[in-house]
Amino acid sequence: MVRASVKVGSAKLVVICVGLLGFALIADFLWASTSSTLPTSKPSTLVLPREKINHSKDYQNATASGRFLAAAYADLDAPLLKWQKMAPAPVPRLDGAAIQIRNLLFVFAGYGTIDYVHSHVDVYNFSDNTWGERFDMPKEMAHSHLGMVTDGRYIYVVTGQYGPQCRGPTAHTFVLDSETRKWRDLPPLPVPRYAPATQLWRGRLHVMGGSKENRHTPGLEHWSLAVKDGKALEKEWRSEIPIPRGGPHRACVVVDDRLFVLGGQEGDFMAKPGSPIFKCSRRPEVVYTDVYMLDDEMKWKTLPPMPKPNSHIEFAWALVNNSIVIAGGTTEKHPVTKKMVLNGEVVQFNLNTLKWSVIGKLPFRVKTTLVGFWNGWLYFTSGQRDKGPDDPSPKKVIGEMWRTKLKLNE
Numbered sequence: 001m002v003r004a005s006v007k008v009g010s011a012k013l014v015v016i017c018v019g020l021l022g023f024a025l026i027a028d029f030l031w032a033s034t035s036s037t038l039p040t041s042k043p044s045t046l047v048l049p050r051e052k053i054n055h056s057k058d059y060q061n062a063t064a065s066g067r068f069l070a071a072a073y074a075d076l077d078a079p080l081l082k083w084q085k086m087a088p089a090p091v092p093r094l095d096g097a098a099i100q101i102r103n104l105l106f107v108f109a110g111y112g113t114i115d116y117v118h119s120h121v122d123v124y125n126f127s128d129n130t131w132g133e134r135f136d137m138p139k140e141m142a143h144s145h146l147g148m149v150t151d152g153r154y155i156y157v158v159t160g161q162y163g164p165q166c167r168g169p170t171a172h173t174f175v176l177d178s179e180t181r182k183w184r185d186l187p188p189l190p191v192p193r194y195a196p197a198t199q200l201w202r203g204r205l206h207v208m209g210g211s212k213e214n215r216h217t218p219g220l221e222h223w224s225l226a227v228k229d230g231k232a233l234e235k236e237w238r239s240e241i242p243i244p245r246g247g248p249h250r251a252c253v254v255v256d257d258r259l260f261v262l263g264g265q266e267g268d269f270m271a272k273p274g275s276p277i278f279k280c281s282r283r284p285e286v287v288y289t290d291v292y293m294l295d296d297e298m299k300w301k302t303l304p305p306m307p308k309p310n311s312h313i314e315f316a317w318a319l320v321n322n323s324i325v326i327a328g329g330t331t332e333k334h335p336v337t338k339k340m341v342l343n344g345e346v347v348q349f350n351l352n353t354l355k356w357s358v359i360g361k362l363p364f365r366v367k368t369t370l371v372g373f374w375n376g377w378l379y380f381t382s383g384q385r386d387k388g389p390d391d392p393s394p395k396k397v398i399g400e401m402w403r404t405k406l407k408l409n410e
């Protein structure tokens, strides 16, 4: 009898331990992926040391010896760059948005923590390298995962996620006059989209891809709206040729009358069913290297792929001398730990040669950077950085601003 009850007891203990381990892993994924180290969320106390996750020699060999170094998620060889640390943004932000107009970088929205989202704009002045002005966004405007583009004065703000955690997107669409700082409404997108690719092309505001309302299911739809000087010239969006592959978190750039869509992913965190706070829960994701282009023919063409899968780069790019320069991002998850992996490279896509190259290392791996280019300097601010040189999984949400002298390849 005694032995039997001991057996039951230890079986229970095992179940409890396994349960705790599972919970700790889930908490760790969430912590590592969408939240920050700021004090509103607390799962860090539940995170077990990494070596507790898998005792297998094989695992330890694989991670220690770099057996997977050739894998998609590994760091790429890159020249070291000299980075200069500038004044940090007034607040840390993840999944924010940024638009550069001449010497000013307008930085919008974003998560401060997984439970708190910003609804204001901070402005950085490249001429004197200071953060100055701050102004509010409209109450109905989304707080993260926005589509955003400028014509040089008006900033078009399309759809995006409304609220913290893993709430869904809104269809609300706005325009900001960057000179008067006044906001206006635009016709809402036909349906809400989460992190769609957005650009101005041939007098029309184009919005494509992103995720559907559940945040996870890739959308292929593509719409456009005629706009001029911050006003819609039409009442409704029109359907355009769908993009071959859907999903959020891509860079979208118009150069020389051609529209490019770079990188991205299929799938994303979703709200846990029934959770009153729409608590984020992880879902399978595929990060890809795809590059698509639209030109005169209005048919999608496939261009040379990125050097490695890259996502969370909507505002992580600058266009310099006919090259698209991209800083950081996320790549495929680690095959053994299943943790998210951040990118720490600056890559260049030369549009003269259609060649990709890796032109430098960032001071750390980081996703959802907000990038600007001014007077020879490449700047980035914000995002979520890695745990350290040996651990590429996401940790702290930052407001830091860094710059380096940009040297492009031929």
Ligand SMILES: *[C@@H]1O[C@H](CO)[C@@H](O)[C@H](O)[C@H]1NC(C)=O
Residues within 6 Å of the ligand: 057, 058, 061
């Ligand atoms: C781990 O790596 C060492 C050195 O390469 C090797 O001798 C050993 O067999 C490996 N162990 C396993 C379990 O793969």
Ligand SMILES: *[C@@H]1O[C@H](CO)[C@@H](O)[C@H](O)[C@H]1NC(C)=O
Residues within 6 Å of the ligand: 053, 054, 055, 056, 058, 059, 062, 336
């Ligand atoms: C530990 O790692 C090994 C080698 O990658 C893997 O085959 C095994 O399934 C892992 N065990 C657990 C419990 O994750």
Ligand SMILES: *[C@@H]1O[C@H](CO)[C@@H](O)[C@H](O)[C@H]1NC(C)=O
Residues within 6 Å of the ligand: 104, 125, 126, 127, 128, 132
């Ligand atoms: C940016 O800085 C320059 C140099 O100090 C200054 O002349 C200019 O007025 C500033 N612009 C804004 C919008 O603050």
Ligand SMILES: *[C@@H]1O[C@H](CO)[C@@H](O)[C@H](O)[C@H]1NC(C)=O
Residues within 6 Å of the ligand: 320, 321, 376, 406, 407, 408
């Ligand atoms: C861009 O081109 C101009 C003119 O050729 C050159 O002076 C400049 O250094 C280039 N910029 C970069 C970052 O390579």
